[in-house]
Amino acid sequence: MRKKLTAEQVQTALDTLYGAVEKQLPSDRPIAVIGIRTRGEILAARLVERMGREHPELSINHGVLDITFYRDDLSRRRGAPLVRATEIDFDIDDTWMLLVDDVLATGRSIRAALGAIHDFGRPQVVRLAVLIDRGGRELPIAADFIGKKLTAGPDTRIQVRLREHDDKEGVFLVECASE
Amino acid sequence: MMTKKASSSSNARPSKSKNPKFLWTRKDLVGLDELSSEEIVHVLDTAVSFQEVSTRSIKKIPALRGKVVALLFFEDSTRTRMSFELAASRLSADTVFLSGKGSSTSKGETTLDTVRNVEAMGVDVFVIRHSQSGAPHQLVDKVNVPIVNAGDGPHEHPTQALLDIFTIRQKLGTLEGVRVAIVGDIAHSRVARSNIIGLRKLGAEVVVVGPPTLVPATITAMGCEISHSLDDILGEVDVINMLRIQFERFSSNLFPSLREYSSLFGMNADRLSKCRKDVLIMHPGPINRGVELTSEVADGPNSCILQQVTNGLAVRMAVLYLVSQSRH
Amino acid sequence: MIDILITNGRVIDPASGRDEIANVMVANGFVSKIGKTAPKARRTIDASGKIVCPGLIDLHVHCREPGHEEEETIATAASAAVAGGFTTICAMPNTHPPQDDETSILYVLQRMARAGKARVLPVGCITKGGEGKELAEMGMMHEAGAVAFTDDGTGVAGSTVMQRALQYAQMIDVVIMQHCQDPDLFGGVMNSGAVAVRLGLPGIAASGEEIMLRRDLELVKRTGARYHAMHISSAGSVEIIRQAKAQGLPVTAEATPHHLLLTDAACIGYDPNYKINPPLRSAGDVEALRQGVSDGTIDCLATDHAPHSKEEKEMEFALAPFGIVSLDCALGLYARALVHSGLMDWGEMLAKLTVNPAAIIDPTLGMLQEGAPADITIIDPDKRWTVNANKFASKARNCPYHGWKLKGRAIATIAGGEFKFQLQNASRIDK
Numbered sequence: 001m002r003k004k005l006t007a008e009q010v011q012t013a014l015d016t017l018y019g020a021v022e023k024q025l026p027s028d029r030p031i032a033v034i035g036i037r038t039r040g041e042i043l044a045a046r047l048v049e050r051m052g053r054e055h056p057e058l059s060i061n062h063g064v065l066d067i068t069f070y071r072d073d074l075s076r077r078r079g080a081p082l083v084r085a086t087e088i089d090f091d092i093d094d095t096w097m098l099l100v101d102d103v104l105a106t107g108r109s110i111r112a113a114l115g116a117i118h119d120f121g122r123p124q125v126v127r128l129a130v131l132i133d134r135g136g137r138e139l140p141i142a143a144d145f146i147g148k149k150l151t152a153g154p155d156t157r158i159q160v161r162l163r164e165h166d167d168k169e170g171v172f173l174v175e176c177a178s179e
Numbered sequence: 180m181m182t183k184k185a186s187s188s189s190n191a192r193p194s195k196s197k198n199p200k201f202l203w204t205r206k207d208l209v210g211l212d213e214l215s216s217e218e219i220v221h222v223l224d225t226a227v228s229f230q231e232v233s234t235r236s237i238k239k240i241p242a243l244r245g246k247v248v249a250l251l252f253f254e255d256s257t258r259t260r261m262s263f264e265l266a267a268s269r270l271s272a273d274t275v276f277l278s279g280k281g282s283s284t285s286k287g288e289t290t291l292d293t294v295r296n297v298e299a300m301g302v303d304v305f306v307i308r309h310s311q312s313g314a315p316h317q318l319v320d321k322v323n324v325p326i327v328n329a330g331d332g333p334h335e336h337p338t339q340a341l342l343d344i345f346t347i348r349q350k351l352g353t354l355e356g357v358r359v360a361i362v363g364d365i366a367h368s369r370v371a372r373s374n375i376i377g378l379r380k381l382g383a384e385v386v387v388v389g390p391p392t393l394v395p396a397t398i399t400a401m402g403c404e405i406s407h408s409l410d411d412i413l414g415e416v417d418v419i420n421m422l423r424i425q426f427e428r429f430s431s432n433l434f435p436s437l438r439e440y441s442s443l444f445g446m447n448a449d450r451l452s453k454c455r456k457d458v459l460i461m462h463p464g465p466i467n468r469g470v471e472l473t474s475e476v477a478d479g480p481n482s483c484i485l486q487q488v489t490n491g492l493a494v495r496m497a498v499l500y501l502v503s504q505s506r507h
Numbered sequence: 508m509i510d511i512l513i514t515n516g517r518v519i520d521p522a523s524g525r526d527e528i529a530n531v532m533v534a535n536g537f538v539s540k541i542g543k544t545a546p547k548a549r550r551t552i553d554a555s556g557k558i559v560c561p562g563l564i565d566l567h568v569h570c571r572e573p574g575h576e577e578e579e580t581i582a583t584a585a586s587a588a589v590a591g592g593f594t595t596i597c598a599m600p601n602t603h604p605p606q607d608d609e610t611s612i613l614y615v616l617q618r619m620a621r622a623g624k625a626r627v628l629p630v631g632c633i634t635k636g637g638e639g640k641e642l643a644e645m646g647m648m649h650e651a652g653a654v655a656f657t658d659d660g661t662g663v664a665g666s667t668v669m670q671r672a673l674q675y676a677q678m679i680d681v682v683i684m685q686h687c688q689d690p691d692l693f694g695g696v697m698n699s700g701a702v703a704v705r706l707g708l709p710g711i712a713a714s715g716e717e718i719m720l721r722r723d724l725e726l727v728k729r730t731g732a733r734y735h736a737m738h739i740s741s742a743g744s745v746e747i748i749r750q751a752k753a754q755g756l757p758v759t760a761e762a763t764p765h766h767l768l769l770t771d772a773a774c775i776g777y778d779p780n781y782k783i784n785p786p787l788r789s790a791g792d793v794e795a796l797r798q799g800v801s802d803g804t805i806d807c808l809a810t811d812h813a814p815h816s817k818e819e820k821e822m823e824f825a826l827a828p829f830g831i832v833s834l835d836c837a838l839g840l841y842a843r844a845l846v847h848s849g850l851m852d853w854g855e856m857l858a859k860l861t862v863n864p865a866a867i868i869d870p871t872l873g874m875l876q877e878g879a880p881a882d883i884t885i886i887d888p889d890k891r892w893t894v895n896a897n898k899f900a901s902k903a904r905n906c907p908y909h910g911w912k913l914k915g916r917a918i919a920t921i922a923g924g925e926f927k928f929q930l931q932n933a934s935r936i937d938k
Contacts, residue, residue, distance in 0.1 A: 066228065068242075069240040069241060069242035069270075069500075070240070070241055070242075079202030079203055079204040079504065079505060080202065080203040080225075080500065080501050080504035080505065081200075081201070081202055081203075082201060082221060082224050082225060083225055083228045083500075084224075084227075084228050085227060085228040085229075085230065085231040086228075086231055087231070115241070116240075119235060119237040119239065119240065120235060120236070120237075121236070212705075289818060289821060289822055290822070290823060291821050309823070311823035311824070311825050311826060312706055312707035312708050312777070312823075312824065312825060313706065313707075313708070313777030313823060313824050313825075314823045316776070316777050317777050317778075317821075317823065317824070331707070332707050332708075332825070333707035334706060334707030334708075335707070366704075369707060372705070372707060395704045397700050397701035397704050398701075398704050400701035400704070400705065401701075401704070401705060
C-alpha cells in the first residue's frame with residue numbers, strides 16, 4: 001500500500017472539485033446532491049456543507065444512495081455484507097442532480113447509481129463529480145467534475161480514505177492480484 | 180422511516196454500521212436455532228435498509244433480477260405466502276408457487292421428490308412451509324438451492340420471529356433486558372419457539388404464559404420462564420405477544436372452552452390498564468377477535484400488529500436477499 | 508474323523524460356568540467334545556486369543572416376510588444374523604399377513620430351512636391379526652413351532668384380553684412377550700421432554716410404558732404365566748421389574764443396543780434413523796438400563812432389528828416409520844455399552860445373549876456343552892472395525908450406527924455344525 005495523496009492534497013483536489021461544481025450550480029431549480037455510499041456520501045456531505053455556507057440562497061437537498069442492489073456483479077460475490085438504506089426522502093423530479101463518488105474507474109458503480117436514481121424519479125439533469133478519475137472505463141461514462149486524475153495499472157486499486165469513516169485521510173495505491 | 184423534507188445535510192450523516200466486516204455466508208434459513216446472535220442482527224440491520232424500498236414510488240429493486248423464488252407450501256397459508264411473494268417481487272425475482280397438502284404417509288411422492296423435481300427446473304431459492312416439524316431441516320443437505328423456512332409444524336417460524344423482534348427493536352431501540360410475555364398455546368406454536376430462541380439470543384427475557392396443558396414444563400430448557408397466570412405478569416413486561424389459538428385444541432381436552440380460555444388468557448381493556456403504559460401488544464395474526472384480544476386492544480394505541488405485518492415484508496426481503504447472496 | 512476342530516480358544520459357556528482355554532470338537536451337528544485333545548478334523552480353526560461361545564440368540568427380530576420383502580426377508584435377516592454372530596433369531600409376528608395361525612408359523616419355518624443360515628424361530632400373535640381383540644390359536648401355533656407370543660408393534664391394551672392370554676399361555680407353558688405401551692397415552696414420535704419440546708415433535712412419555720408394565724405384572728401375579736417385557740426403555744420400568752423379580756414373579760426383560768447407547772438428543776437434526784418405538788430416552792434412563800443389565804434385572808439383550816426402506820426413512824421425522832436395524836453390528840454395540848464401559852466382562856455379557864434368552868424360548872439352545880447342538884460363535888474381542896451399513900447382509904440401511912468405530916466382532920458363526928459365516932480377511936484362522 002503506497003500513499004499517493006496526502007490529506008492536504010486530498011483537500012486541494014476537493015477544492016478543485018468544489019470550484020468546478022460551483023461554477024455550474026443553477027439558481028433556477030432545486031439542487032439535489034446524492035452521495036454514493038460509503039465515501040461518496042462523505043464527500044457529498046462536505047460539498048453540501050460548503051455550498052450551504054457559501055450560497056445560503058440556494059435550495060439544496062442532500063441524499064445518500066446505496067447501490068448494492070443495482071450492481072451487476074451482485075451474484076458473483078460470496079457472502080453478503082451489511083447493506084444500508086438509501087436515504088432520498090425528497091422529490092428528485094426536475095432537479096439538477098449532482099452524483100458524488102470517490103473514485104471513477106470502470107463506470108459500473110455509476111451505471112448502477114443511474115439505475116437506482118431512475119427508480120426514484122426523473123431529474124432534469126444528472127452531473128457526476130468524482131474526487132479521483134483513475135481511468136480504466138468499461139462503460140461509456142465520463143465525469144463532469146474531477147478533483148484529480150491519477151493513472152494506475154489494472155492490478156492496482158485506488159483507495160480513498162476519509163477521516164469521518166477511516167480515522168485517516170489520503171489516497172492510497174493497493175496492489176492486488178487480478179480478479 | 181422519516182419522510183420529512185430535508186434541505187440540508189441533517190439526515191444524511193455518514194455512519195458506521197455495527198459490524199461492517201460481517202459477511203452473511205449461510206445458505207439456508209431454517210431456524211433461529213441455527214443462527215448466531217450476530218447473524219440475527221445482520222438480518223435485522225439488512226431489513227432496515229429494505230424498509231425504505233417500500234416507501235418509494237417504484238417499489239422495486241433489481242437485487243434478485245432474473246432469479247426464481249419457489250414457494251412450496253405443503254401446508255396452507257395465505258398471509259405468509261403473500262408476504263413472501265411481495266418480498267420476492269420487490270426484489271425483482273420471479274415466483275412460482277406449489278401447494279401440496281401434506282406429504283403422503285404411505286406410498287407416493289415424498290417431499291424430497293417434490294423438492295428435487297422443482298429444483299431440477301432451475302430455481303434459486305426455496306421458501307418452504309410444511310406441516311411437519313423439521314421438514315426443511317431434513318432437506319438442506321439434499322438440495323443445493325437455499326431453503327427458507329416459512330414455518331415447519333410446531334417447530335420454528337423464523338421469519339415471523341425475526342419480524343416480531345425487528346418490531347420490538349424498532350419500538351424500544353434494543354432487545355437487551357427487554358421482558359417479553361408470549362401468551363397462549365406454546366406447546367403447538369412455532370411462533371413461540373422461534374421467538375424464545377431469537378429473543379434469548381439477543382438478551383431479552385421471555386416468560387411464556389398459558390395453562391399447563393398448553394405450556395410444556397420442559398420449555399424452561401429453552402431459557403424462558405413459565406407463568407400460568409396472565410394477571411400475575413401484566414405489570415412486569417414490556418411486550419405481550421398474544422398467540423393465535425387453534426379452535427380444534429379444545430376438542431382434545433387441552434382447554435375446556437374458548438370462553439374459559441378468553442377469560443383466563445385473553446387480553447382486554449381491563450388487563451391492559453394493569454400493564455405498563457407503553458407496553459407493546461403483538462399478535463402474529465390472524466386474530467380471533469374477542470378470544471386472544473378484544474378489538475379495543477387490537478386496534479388501540481399499544482397495538483403494533485399492523486406494523487408487524489409491514490415489517491414482515493422488509494424482513495422477508497432481507498432474508499431472501501441474504502440467502503441468495505450466500506452462494507454461487 | 509470329526510467335522511470341525513476349534514483349537515486354543517477361550518471357551519465360555521455361561522450355562523455351565525465354563526471359562527477356559529480348550530479345544531471344541533464338532534461332529535454330526537453336535538458338540539462332540541470339549542477338552543485338550545486334537546483329533547483329526549475336516550476343518551481345523553485356530554481360535555487363539557478368540558472367544559468360543561454358544562451361538563448368540565436374539566429374541567427380537569422383524570424379518571418383514573411375508574408382506575414387506577422389499578425391506579427384509581427371512582433369508583436376508585438370517586444372513587445378517589450369522590454375520591453378527593447370531594445362530595438363533597426370533598421372528599416377530601407383525602408381518603403382512605400377521606403370523607397369527609398355524610400356517611403362517613409353518614411358513615416361517617419353511618423359509619428358514621430354505622435359507623439355511625440361522626435358526627429362525629417364529630413368534631406368534633397373541634391376538635388374531637395382532638388387533639388386541641380375540642385370542643389367536645396359540646396352542647396350535649405352539650404345536651407348529653411358535654416359541655413365544657406377542658402383539659409387538661403395539662401392546663395388548665385390553666386388560667381382559669391380556670389376562671386370558673396369560674392364563675392360556677400358562678397352560679401351554681409358553682412365554683407372553685409384551686410391547687409395553689398404553690395406546691391411550693401414545694401419539695408421539697420421540698421421547699417426551701425438553702428435546703421434543705424444542706424440536707416441536709409430540710412426545711411419548713415413559714408413563715405409557717410403565718403403566719402397562721404395572722398392569723401386566725398384576726395379571727402375572729394372578730395367573731402365574733411367564734411374562735417377558737420387550738425392549739424396556741425407562742428407568743422406571745427397570746425399577747418395576749426389579750421389584751417384581753424380588754417378589755418372585757416369573758418375569759424377564761430385554762434391552763436393545765439403542766436404548767443402551769443413545770439418548771433423545773440424537774433426534775436433533777430430525778434424522779428418522781433415530782426414530783424408534785419405544786423412543787430413545789434420557790441419559791439417566793440409559794444409565795438405569797445399563798445398571799439393570801448389570802445387576803440381572805434385565806436378562807437378555809435383543810436388537811429389535813426393524814428394517815425399513817430408504818424412501819420411508821427419508822420422510823419427515825413424524826411421518827417416517829419407527830425402527831432401527833442392528834443385527835449385523837449388535838455384538839460390538841453391546842460390548843461398547845457393557846464390556847468396554849467396565850460394567851461386566853465378556854462372560855457375563857454373553858449370558859444375556861445365550862443361556863438367558865434360551866431359557867425363555869428353548870432351554871436346549873444357548874449352551875456350549877458336549878451333546879448340545881453345535882451352534883457356536885467365535886468372537887475376536889479385540890477386533891476394531893467400523894460399521895458400514897452399506898455392507899450389511901440385511902437388506903435394510905436404517906442404521907444410525909453407520910460409521911461407528913467398534914471393538915469386538917464375531918469372526919465365525921457355526922449353526923447346526925456348519926459354518927454359516929466367516930469374516931473375510933479377519934486374520935488367517937483356517938489352517
